[in-house]
Amino acid sequence: MSSGVSNGDIIQIRDLCKTYRVGKVNVPALRGVDLDVEKGHFLSIIGPSGSGKSTLFHIIGGLTPPTTGKVVVDGKDLSAMTDAARTRMRKRTVGFVFQKFNLLPNLTARDNIAVARYIGGTDAKPEPEFEEVLRLLGIGERLDHKPNALSGGEQQRVAIARAIVNHPAILLADEPTGNLDTENSKAVLEVLRDLNRRLGQTILMITHNPEAAAYGDSTVHMRDGRIADRT
Amino acid sequence: MRSLLSILLIGVPVTLILCLVGLSHGFIEDSQKRQRGSGADILMRPKSSSFLSLNGAPIPEQLVGYMAKQPHVKMATGVYSVVVEGVTLFATGINYEEFTQMCGGFQFHSGGAFQRPDDVILDDYYADQTKAKLGDTINLLNAKWHVSGIMEGGKLTHIVVPLKTLQERLENAGKVNQIYLRLDDPANTAATVKYLTGIPALEGYPIISMEDFTSLLNVNNIPALAGFIAVVMGIGVVIGFAVVCLSMYMAVLQRTREIGILKSLGASKGFILGIILSEAFFLGLGGTILGILMSYAAAALIHALKPASLPMTIAYDWWPIAGAITVLGALLGALYPGLTAAAHDPIEALSYE
Numbered sequence: 001m002s003s004g005v006s007n008g009d010i011i012q013i014r015d016l017c018k019t020y021r022v023g024k025v026n027v028p029a030l031r032g033v034d035l036d037v038e039k040g041h042f043l044s045i046i047g048p049s050g051s052g053k054s055t056l057f058h059i060i061g062g063l064t065p066p067t068t069g070k071v072v073v074d075g076k077d078l079s080a081m082t083d084a085a086r087t088r089m090r091k092r093t094v095g096f097v098f099q100k101f102n103l104l105p106n107l108t109a110r111d112n113i114a115v116a117r118y119i120g121g122t123d124a125k126p127e128p129e130f131e132e133v134l135r136l137l138g139i140g141e142r143l144d145h146k147p148n149a150l151s152g153g154e155q156q157r158v159a160i161a162r163a164i165v166n167h168p169a170i171l172l173a174d175e176p177t178g179n180l181d182t183e184n185s186k187a188v189l190e191v192l193r194d195l196n197r198r199l200g201q202t203i204l205m206i207t208h209n210p211e212a213a214a215y216g217d218s219t220v221h222m223r224d225g226r227i228a229d230r231t
Numbered sequence: 232m233r234s235l236l237s238i239l240l241i242g243v244p245v246t247l248i249l250c251l252v253g254l255s256h257g258f259i260e261d262s263q264k265r266q267r268g269s270g271a272d273i274l275m276r277p278k279s280s281s282f283l284s285l286n287g288a289p290i291p292e293q294l295v296g297y298m299a300k301q302p303h304v305k306m307a308t309g310v311y312s313v314v315v316e317g318v319t320l321f322a323t324g325i326n327y328e329e330f331t332q333m334c335g336g337f338q339f340h341s342g343g344a345f346q347r348p349d350d351v352i353l354d355d356y357y358a359d360q361t362k363a364k365l366g367d368t369i370n371l372l373n374a375k376w377h378v379s380g381i382m383e384g385g386k387l388t389h390i391v392v393p394l395k396t397l398q399e400r401l402e403n404a405g406k407v408n409q410i411y412l413r414l415d416d417p418a419n420t421a422a423t424v425k426y427l428t429g430i431p432a433l434e435g436y437p438i439i440s441m442e443d444f445t446s447l448l449n450v451n452n453i454p455a456l457a458g459f460i461a462v463v464m465g466i467g468v469v470i471g472f473a474v475v476c477l478s479m480y481m482a483v484l485q486r487t488r489e490i491g492i493l494k495s496l497g498a499s500k501g502f503i504l505g506i507i508l509s510e511a512f513f514l515g516l517g518g519t520i521l522g523i524l525m526s527y528a529a530a531a532l533i534h535a536l537k538p539a540s541l542p543m544t545i546a547y548d549w550w551p552i553a554g555a556i557t558v559l560g561a562l563l564g565a566l567y568p569g570l571t572a573a574a575h576d577p578i579e580a581l582s583y584e
Contacts, residue, residue, distance in 0.1 A: 063495065063577045084499065091497030102492045102581065118497045162496075 010169055011037040011060060016069035018055050029055040031195050031225035032069070039169075042196040042203045044216035048123035051113040052225040053206045054174060060204065061094045061172045062086035074169040091120045095163030099175035100157040102146040109158040110143040114164050116118060130165060135163050135199070137191055152183030157191060171195070177212050189215045234510075237478040238517040241557055243524020244467030247398065248553045250529050251463050252546040255456055258319050261542035263445040268385040270334040273304075273409035273427070274419045276445050278435040280408075289406035297412055301427060303419040308333055309407030311397050315371060315390060319541070320357075322371055323388035324397030333413050334386050341365045342380030348396045350379035356538040357389040374400055464556055471518065471560025475511050479568035483507065490572050491580025500573035507572055511565030515558035522557070523550055 018030040030052045037043050045053045058064045059071055062078060065086070071078040074093050078086065093163045095116075096102075103112050117126060137157040145154050156176060163171055173192065177185035193215050195201040205216060213219045221228045239249070266274075275298065277290055299307035308329035312321045327345055331337060337344075341367040350544055351371065353363055358381045363369050367378045376392065379487055398404045414423055420440045427438045439447075490503060530543045 049338065057576055077447045083522060084347065086500050087494070087497055089497075098495075102488070102495070104489055115493075119493065119498050119502065140447070195273050 008038045009036045009043075010074055011035065011204075012038040012070070012072040013060075014070040014148045016056070016059065016071055017067050018052075018059060018064070019067045026207070029225055031153075033225075033227055035227060037170075037202065037204065037218065039202055040196070040200040041195065041218070042216040043205070044213035044219040045204060045206045045222060046208070046213045047221055047222035047228075048208075051222040053222045055225075056070050056222070057172055057174050057206055059171070059203070061096060062089045080172065092166050095166065095171045097156070097159050097163050097171065097173040097176045099178035101147070101179070103155055103159060103161045103162070105147050108144050109139060109150065109154075109161075109193075111146075112158060113143075113162045113183035116162045116165050122166065126165050130161075133164065133195075133199070134161060135138075136194055137167055151184065152180050153187055156180060156184070156188050158192060160188070160195070164195065164199075169202060171201055173203060175206055177207070177209065177210065185212065233478055233481060234514060234517075237474055237514050238521050240474040241471050241514060241518025241561065242521035242525055244463075244470045244554045245519050245557055246525040246529060248460070248463055248467050248556070249522065249526035249546055249549055250533075250543065251460055252549045253526065253530060253543045254533075255460070255543060256546055257542035257544040259392075259448045260544060262448050263321075264385055265387050265389075266445055266448075268334060269387040269411050269441075270413060271441055272417050273424055273530075274413045274441055275410040275412070275427075275433075275435045275441055277408050280437060285312075289403060289408045290410060292405045292407050294433075295407065295410055298412055298427075299433075301412075301430075303414045303416070303422070303423045304412050305415045306333055307410055308412045309409050309410045310387070311394055311401070311403065311407050312388065312409060313372065313397070313401065316545060320390075321388050322351075322390035322392055323399070324392050324394035325387075326394050330387075330411075333411060337380070337386055337391075338383035340381045340383065340566040341553060342378070343380055347377055347379070348393055349375065349377050350393065352380040352382055352391040354382050354384035354386070354389045356384045356542075359538075360538050362537070370396075372400065375428040394420070417477035464553075467553070467556055468560040468563075471515065471557045472564040475514055475561040475564030476567060477564075478514065479507055479511055479565045480571070482510070483568045483572040486572075487575065487580050487583040490575050491577050491583065494577035495581060503575075504569040507565050507569035508562055511561040512558060515561030516554070518561070519550075519554040519557050519561065522553065 001150050013033055013035040013188060016033040019026070020027045020029055022047070032055060033052070045056065047053045059066050059078065060073060062081070065081070066079050069079065073089070076089060076093065078089070081089065090190055104110070104115065107115065112128065117123065131140070137160060137162060139157045142150060142154055150158065176189055176192070189212055192203055192205065196203050203216070205212070207213050219231050221231070269484065275290065290309065293309050295309040298304060306329065307325055308328065311324040314320065315322045337352065345352070345458055352370065360363070363378055365378055365381060369377050369378060371390065394407070398406060416418060423442050424438055429431055444481070493503060527545065530545060533543045534543050
């Protein structure tokens with residue numbers, strides 16, 4: 001991570017503000033965030049509830065537009081994007097991993113991954129090299145099971161496989177261990193670190209847990225919609 | 232479960248449409264077949280009667296003999312038909328010798344020709360419907376009749392009685408309400424019709440070839456039937472629309488989180504709308520198939536209960552029409568839920584419990 005803009009930065013954020021309208025009240029969620037993330041970096045974002053880390057996650061992932069400020073992800077300026085353009089960006093530029101796994105319940109693990117390929121506009125069957133990733137994730141034998149037949153750790157590893165199957169520039173993980181026990185949490189965090197180290201996958205991970213945050217290369221602490229410090 | 236219930240509800244109007252059309256076609260085809268089964272080439276009906284009803288002043292029976300003497304007329308016979316039930320089931324009084332000569336004779340399953348004045352011959356459809364057997368006494372037209380024979384259907388009418396007895400019981404002695412003519416050669420039909428209609432004594436009597444008469448028996452010529460079918464089709468569209476709209480709206484609510492997942496993967500509004508419409512299409516298709524199957528069940532039930540009164544055919548040519556109407560209703564019904572789903576905010580959808 002660096003504080004200045006450089007060509008190696010895959011995420012560049014300047015003076016980012018986001019205000020939600022709740023009824024007749026404006027609720028500021030982000031109050032001027034500056035952040036740069038280098039390609040291939042594993043960044044943990046930690047902070048209490050309401051600190052704005054999920055909002056930052058949603059904006060970087062193109063799920064919601066910024067109110068003001070500049071957000072450039074993989075060379076694309078999100079602040080100037082239409083809703084449709086942000087939708088297109090989500091196909092290939094970012095991959096999401098959620099706390100609640102968010103697998104499609106009626107599809108097998110294999111089909112959950114295939115759906116992401118299909119929406120991404122590529123052949124539903126992943127490339128042969130993806131087998132290596134599945135082996136790394138340890139779910140090669142569980143692909144023909146539906147989510148309700150998989151443990152939480154397995155579901156989260158399938159979700160990670162789905163998130164990276166289109167080779168996104170950034171993997172965004174929102175509390176990926178929030179619904180897992182200690183053992184599965186450790187396994188998932190090690191998988192993320194492996195993906196980062198072996199494949200050079202850029203990862204942004206939101207967490208409440210300092211131990212989980214320690215798996216990242218660096219950690220950003222957020223409070224009251226601002227970045228409090230970086231370690 | 233939701234989908235199965237939707238398919239069932241969508242299938243009901245499909246069955247209604249197919250049954251209505253099947254009954255209309257069945258009635259028409261049955262009438263055509265039985266009229267042709269008379270063996271006549273030309274038909275003369277009462278003054279002021281329509282092709283569907285025999286209303287109007289009956290024809291003097293003396294005209295039967297007069298008609299038999301006309302050029303090219305090989306034989307003539309007068310009959311008296313009267314409605315027994317609904318609008319499709321007639322009993323017909325015949326002169327047995329004349330009529331069987333014209334139609335080539337009845338094929339009896341049991342029994343045979345009239346032996347008594349109060350004898351009645353039933354065709355197998357009506358006998359099945361009423362469970363009547365040879366030798367039974369049945370009530371028809373407020374009178375008792377003795378079953379002297381059960382015949383193969385397809386000869387003019389389901390119920391045949393002696394003409395004289397029927398005329399007396401209806402206090403219409405010396406009257407008939409149809410005269411059937413058989414010609415020496417069917418090729419002379421058009422010329423004979425033209426000749427007969429030109430005879431002053433026959434002025435006002437509808438005289439028509441059997442071919443023309445049976446061609447008049449179609450859905451478009453039955454008053455209000457086409458309109459009634461259109462109304463039922465409209466109801467089918469509305470039911471399909473409402474069922475699918477409710478079903479898909481419920482599905483969209485149930486799957487809000489899944490829609491959010493797809494959106495997070497980059498699914499566009501068009502993609503989401505496409506999924507909802509595809510499901511609606513398959514619900515409509517499933518409803519059509521189930522509706523067709525249920526129309527077979529309805530036809531079997533009708534055939535078992537009322538084979539003579541309600542002749543029903545399977546209207547294959549209406550399958551695509553009923554299917555198109557149903558799928559159209561389903562797609563229209565899915566449009567609003569589909570657009571609602573497509574407009575979901577992905578963040579709100581993902582946090583939906």
